[in-house]
Amino acid sequence: MYTIGQLAKTSALSRSTLLYYDSIGLFSPSGRSSSNYRTYTDADRARLEQICTYRRTGLSLRDIGRIMKTRGRQGLVPLLEKRLDELSREIRALRSQQHFIVKLFKNDRAISRIRVMDKGSWIKLLETAGLDEAARDKWHAEFERLAPEAHQDFLEALGIPVKEVALIRKYSRGGRRE
Amino acid sequence: MYTIGQLAKTSALSRSTLLYYDSIGLFSPSGRSSSNYRTYTDADRARLEQICTYRRTGLSLRDIGRIMKTRGRQGLVPLLEKRLDELSREIRALRSQQHFIVKLFKNDRAISRIRVMDKGSWIKLLETAGLDEAARDKWHAEFERLAPEAHQDFLEALGIPVKEVALIRKYSRGGRRE
DNA sequence: CATAAACTATGAAGTAGTAGACAGGTCAAG
DNA sequence: CTTGACCTGTCTACTACTTCATAGTTTATG
Known part of the structure; x- marks a missing residue:
């Protein structure tokens, strides 16, 4: 008691x-x-x-x-699945706030250190590690095959516009580059 | 009017x-x-x-x-910097919810597709793309040098426990792998 | 056994940002 | 002049709590 x-x-x-x-x-x-x-x-x-x-x-x-x-x-499982969707949306919204702030800073003064990764920094990183463009393509293809939703989230997390994300994913699935 | x-x-x-x-x-x-x-x-x-x-x-x-x-x-700039910190915390909280749900699902029934990346899936992805362990180490080191905060965020996003994240980052900065 | 500290109960009000209810005002068509 | 559509202002509800006020209860100490 x-x-x-x-x-x-x-x-x-x-x-x-x-x-x-x-x-x-x-x-x-x-x-x-x-x-x-x-x-x-x-x-x-x-x-x-x-x-x-x-x-x-x-x-x-x-x-x-x-x-x-x-x-x-x-009824627990559908509720949790709904929650996973919500979480993706919420995280996406916060990500977009991050990128927006970083953009504001850029216009204002050079931000000394990178807090938030963007497309450019990411590619540079992969290149330094030894991945050339062909290897990156293969990486995208594998990402798309293994976990399409996570691939989408990841690309958006880099601040890549939704349309470009769609292009990259399409190409990853075997489509022709634009 | x-x-x-x-x-x-x-x-x-x-x-x-x-x-x-x-x-x-x-x-x-x-x-x-x-x-x-x-x-x-x-x-x-x-x-x-x-x-x-x-x-x-x-x-x-x-x-x-x-x-x-x-x-x-x-006073705008310090406010935005504070907001960036907040955003990191908020995103971290949401991601921990994601990983927690995925874990619940795993105990329940095999989840068919991967919605949220974890450490294992990520390593597999890098391996498929052609990065061996040495290259991954180099990648971590470069990530840590370029954007330490983003590196931390990224590792936590994979659901890696905070202590292990600290170890990885320490090693990335040139520490010895224990 | 009295007193004080630390607990308990209830109820009200505050938080951020939005949605909706409700009563009443405005304006064009007939 | 009336009807109806559409507007307006004010007020309340919502989430998941926290804080505060006031009053009663238990527990430890002298």
């Missing part, structure tokens, strides 16, 4: 958060003491750990609540 | 957003019509475009407000 403070300390969540989870019906204590204090059992703890696991995926509390209510975790 | 609806349509911001910007004092119309409607001028439009530019960097509205109030954009 734990009070809310004890549970907070051992679960790396704040007391406020536990109160909030109770208030929205996501995670309520299984009982109350004579003085109306919330009392949590070990079974509650296990439930909370499940919730924390799902939280590490970035699922919304609402979705987590839905999963916890159904037994057998039915 | 524009009304709020006209400005919204031509600025790719919603009416709600313009109303909110007015309510927090970030972007207010320069006048009101006889019927108390907000009236915006072309000068207002220019101001709004500035705001949109800063928004594309992900700066908070509060920070944007501060920048707009000072002329000469004094």
Whole structure:
């Protein structure tokens, strides 16, 4: 049996958060003491750990609540797949902010060190390591075959415009260069 | 002279957003019509475009407000540098969610295709392209020299634990492989 | 056994940025 | 002059919490 403070300390969540989870019906204590204090059992703890696991995926509390209510975790997989898509979009958005800031800096004053890789720096890197253009083409082709989505993400992460990304990928799949 | 609806349509911001910007004092119309409607001028439009530019960097509205109030954009550069740091942290957090989901999937059922690259897939890719271990070492060393922060980000993006990242980078800087 | 420290409860309000509800104003057509 | 379409202003809700205020309870100390 734990009070809310004890549970907070051992679960790396704040007391406020536990109160909030109770208030929205996501995670309520299984009982109350004579003085109306919330009392949590070990079974509650296990439930909370499940919730924390799902939280590490970035699922919304609402979705987590839905999963916890159904037994057998039915519907979990599609939710996680949706979350993966969301994550790609979110990361892409942040990447584009990075590149935009770097561009602003460039117009202003030469930025001393490279914080964010772009296409030019990347190619230079591969060349230094000994990959010529033919080898790079092969690398793209293999990337595209192995993990098309990750290939797309990677190219966009270099700040390459969407249209050019499409061209590169098409070529990687065996199309003719433009 | 524009009304709020006209400005919204031509600025790719919603009416709600313009109303909110007015309510927090970030972007207010320069006048009101006889019927108390907000009236915006072309000068207002220019101001709004500035705001949109800063928004594309992900700066908070509060920070944007501060920048707009000072002329000469004094203090902009440190704010953007802070934002770059924030962006790295945010992207790192999202990527750790990605890797966590992929790990969950792996325990559950074999995921058919690779959406998120990990260390193993990456090495395989470089090998296929013709980079042996020595060449990869050289590649790391060059990456570290050219853009240490980006190198760190990249390694973490592959889901490599922070400690191992530190080791790789140390070795890249000329340390001995233990 | 009294007192203080440290806990607990509830409720309200704040955060960022947007979406939507609602009541009322404006304008053209009939 | 009225109808309807479209506009406007203000206010509320949302996420996932945190912070604060106020009041009651338990625990440790002297």
